[in-house]
Amino acid sequence: ATEIKAVITLFGATGDLAHRKLYPSLFNLFRKGFLADNFALLGTSRSEWSDADFQAKVRESISKVDEDQAGQYDAFVKHFFYQPHDVTNPEHYDKLNERIAELEDKFATEGNRLFYMSMAPRFFGTIAANIKSQGLLSDNGFNRLVIEKPFGRDFASAQELNKELTETFDENQIFRIDHYLGKEMVQNISALRFGNTAIEALWNNQYIDNIQVTLSEDMGVEERAGYYDQSGALRDMVQNHIMQVVAQLAMEQPLTFTDQDIRAEKAKALRSLRKYTPSEAAANFVRGQYAAGDNNNEYRKEDGVDPKSITETYVAAKLTFDSYRWAGVPFYVRTGKLLAGKFTRVDVVFKKPLIDIFATPANSNDQKLNNNVLTIYIDPTPGFSLTLNAKKVGQGYTTEPIDLAFSQSAEQKDLSPEPYERLFHDALEGNSTNFASWSEIADAWQFVDVIRQVWDHEEPNFPNYQPGSMGPKEADELLARDGRQWVY
Ligand code: NAD
Known part of the structure; x- marks a missing residue:
């Protein structure tokens, strides 16, 4: 497996989808060697959790993935960090940016940043706008956005959302999830x-x-x-x-x-x-x-x-x-x-x-x-x-x-x-x-x-x-x- 280097910033880290699907998927990529030393995930949501609280939740989420691999749980959760964050408050993004920069240093991720929006769709446009205005985009690695469904509720709202996203990300940086x-x-x-x-x-x-x-x-x-x-x-x-x-x-x-x-x-x-x-x-x-x-x-x-x-x-x-x-x-x-x-x-x-x-x-x-x-x-x-x-x-x-x-x-x-x-x-x-x-x-x-x-x-x-x-x-x-x- 070719190792992938990146800091993943996850919006909606305390949510149901993150717990049921995203952490187990990342653990599988970890035990198969696609993710190894050079990655970190910064989880965000409004809850006032510490890094340790978050790591405990992630551990719980992956506890059923593969019990034979339990020895790897600790090594995996060490890559997880948490920042309380209100997506509608631009100032909060400055703190995120600092923490992303720290993680980039610590895990030598070569400036690659992936943003994952796993939240109510009404926030998608706001998050994208704040990522840009608060300077969260990397200028030496890749910037990518993964976005959950639904993508709009009709053509007009989808077009509006797309316009908001493309003010920050190019079409080839946007990954719209359709799990089918x-x-x-x-x-x-x-x-x-x-x-x-x-x-x-x-x-x-x-x-x-x-x-x-x-x-x-x-x-x-x-x-x-x-x-x-x-x-x-x-x-x-x-x-x-x-x-x-x-x-x-x-x-x-x-x-x-x-x-x-x-x-x-x-x-x-x-x-x-x-x-x-x-x-x-x-x-x-x-x-x-x-x-x-x-x-x-x-x-x-x-x-x-x-x-x-x-x-x-x-x-x-x-x-x-x-x-x-x-x-x-x-x-x-x-x-x-x-x-x-x-x-x-x-x-x-x-x-x-x-x-x-x-x-x-x-x-x-x-x-x-x-x-x-x-x-x-x-x-x-x-x-x-x-x-x-x-x-x-x-x-x-x-x-x-x-x-x-x-x-x-x-x-x-x-x-x-x-x-x-x-x-x-x-x-x-x-x-x-x-x-x-x-x-x-x-x-x-x-x-x-x-x-x-x-x-x-x-x-x-x-x-x-x-x-x-x-x-x-x-x-x-x-x-x-x-x-x-x-x-x-
Ligand atoms: P959820 O309601 O369980 O989680 C939402 C997250 O957003 C929580 O972490 C919450 O703390 C956070 N949040 C809410 N308001 C916030 C704010 N102002 N600032 C910061 N954080 C805030 O939602 P979910 O079920 O995990 O779904 C997430 C996304 O995934 C949605 O777009 C949904 O449509 C999509 N999705 C979910 C599923 C599923 O099975 N749960 C399946 C397919 C798609």
Whole structure:
């Protein structure tokens, strides 16, 4: 492993995300040798903690990562420091700057500074402005900003935020987290496509009938209810994660496998996504909200949810690309809470052979040929499967679908880094492949805003789906009217 040198300044160091994801990810990078002697993390938030208090919290957070490595806990937490800090007070940044400079000396980090904003988004712009005005940017190493989601709540607010950030950081210094891009199988989409003639040669409207993307959650809104009720599935899942997965499926082959080229192709793909008019949006999007089922869940009765809420907990949609490769191939996407299971998958449905030579009267084959389906399992168990038609064993000539399947072993799964570990590493290395660029975010918001406006002006027929189902019946009708159905 190449060792990374940097001082990381973390805003929101006492928060839930830092405790559950960020410290364990950094510990993994430490025990794998990506972080060694020359790094330090300066945690900040309003709590009046000492360095020792903070180190104790970090230790607690990593205590379950790998008990065999417990001997390394002390060595790791020695790199952690804490500064009480109010992000809205410019003077407080002067103290931060002093402490960063001390840590740079102590850990010989060559002036590299990474700022991580893990706080309520309303503070993002303020922090960036203060970093600049109080002179926290390094002039002899790199300056990078990692920023948590959500990136705005519509195009206008995202644009405003981006303007605020880019007054301090250049686009190539900004790393916008979308943890779906840190998933092993999302990254594997490129290997599958561009590493296999047998796949990529068929990856177009001549051979593909439709593509389906499903991000299914089996839990309700839980303790995030207050936030979720202001957001909804369209903003929370479709604008970011679904758009990012779809862009990887739809993009052309990048010239080289570098962040710049990959981002350029994804941005192009999203530009070719047809921006719906309000009436097209209404026709091609379905929303849902869950209702009481056997387990007595009802969204409107959750703590923190408005009893008359029209927030959607489910979205299904038909997306259309106006590109040479995809003209005529719908991308059906869906996501929702309290569905039949917790999984993420992509189903690529190929066209049937133009002629079914087995279905002749002379032949007793009453079985029609099935569509070949390539499934990419993203969660929980990464894998692929491809269903083919094969001859059924025995006399006569009947066909039946069979499955070629690959699934990651438990051992491989263990070895595979968590999304946050991978993304932290990439940001420290300055590789932005797995972060969303401004252009992609802008296109995704512009696409989603039209739907939001239509929905905000029409009273939905909520609640409309049962917990444990795969969503409202309108989601099935969305495909049925095209003569299709969901694979799962
Ligand atoms: P949190 O509310 O648990 O933590 C917020 C942090 O900000 C705390 O450390 C708090 O002390 C600090 N803070 C608040 N006001 C401050 C001020 N004026 N000055 C200084 N510090 C202040 O939030 P979280 O759940 O850790 O989320 C952080 C970010 O990560 C958010 O952008 C969120 O959307 C995103 N995120 C969180 C999760 C998750 O699972 N928790 C998942 C995905 C994205």
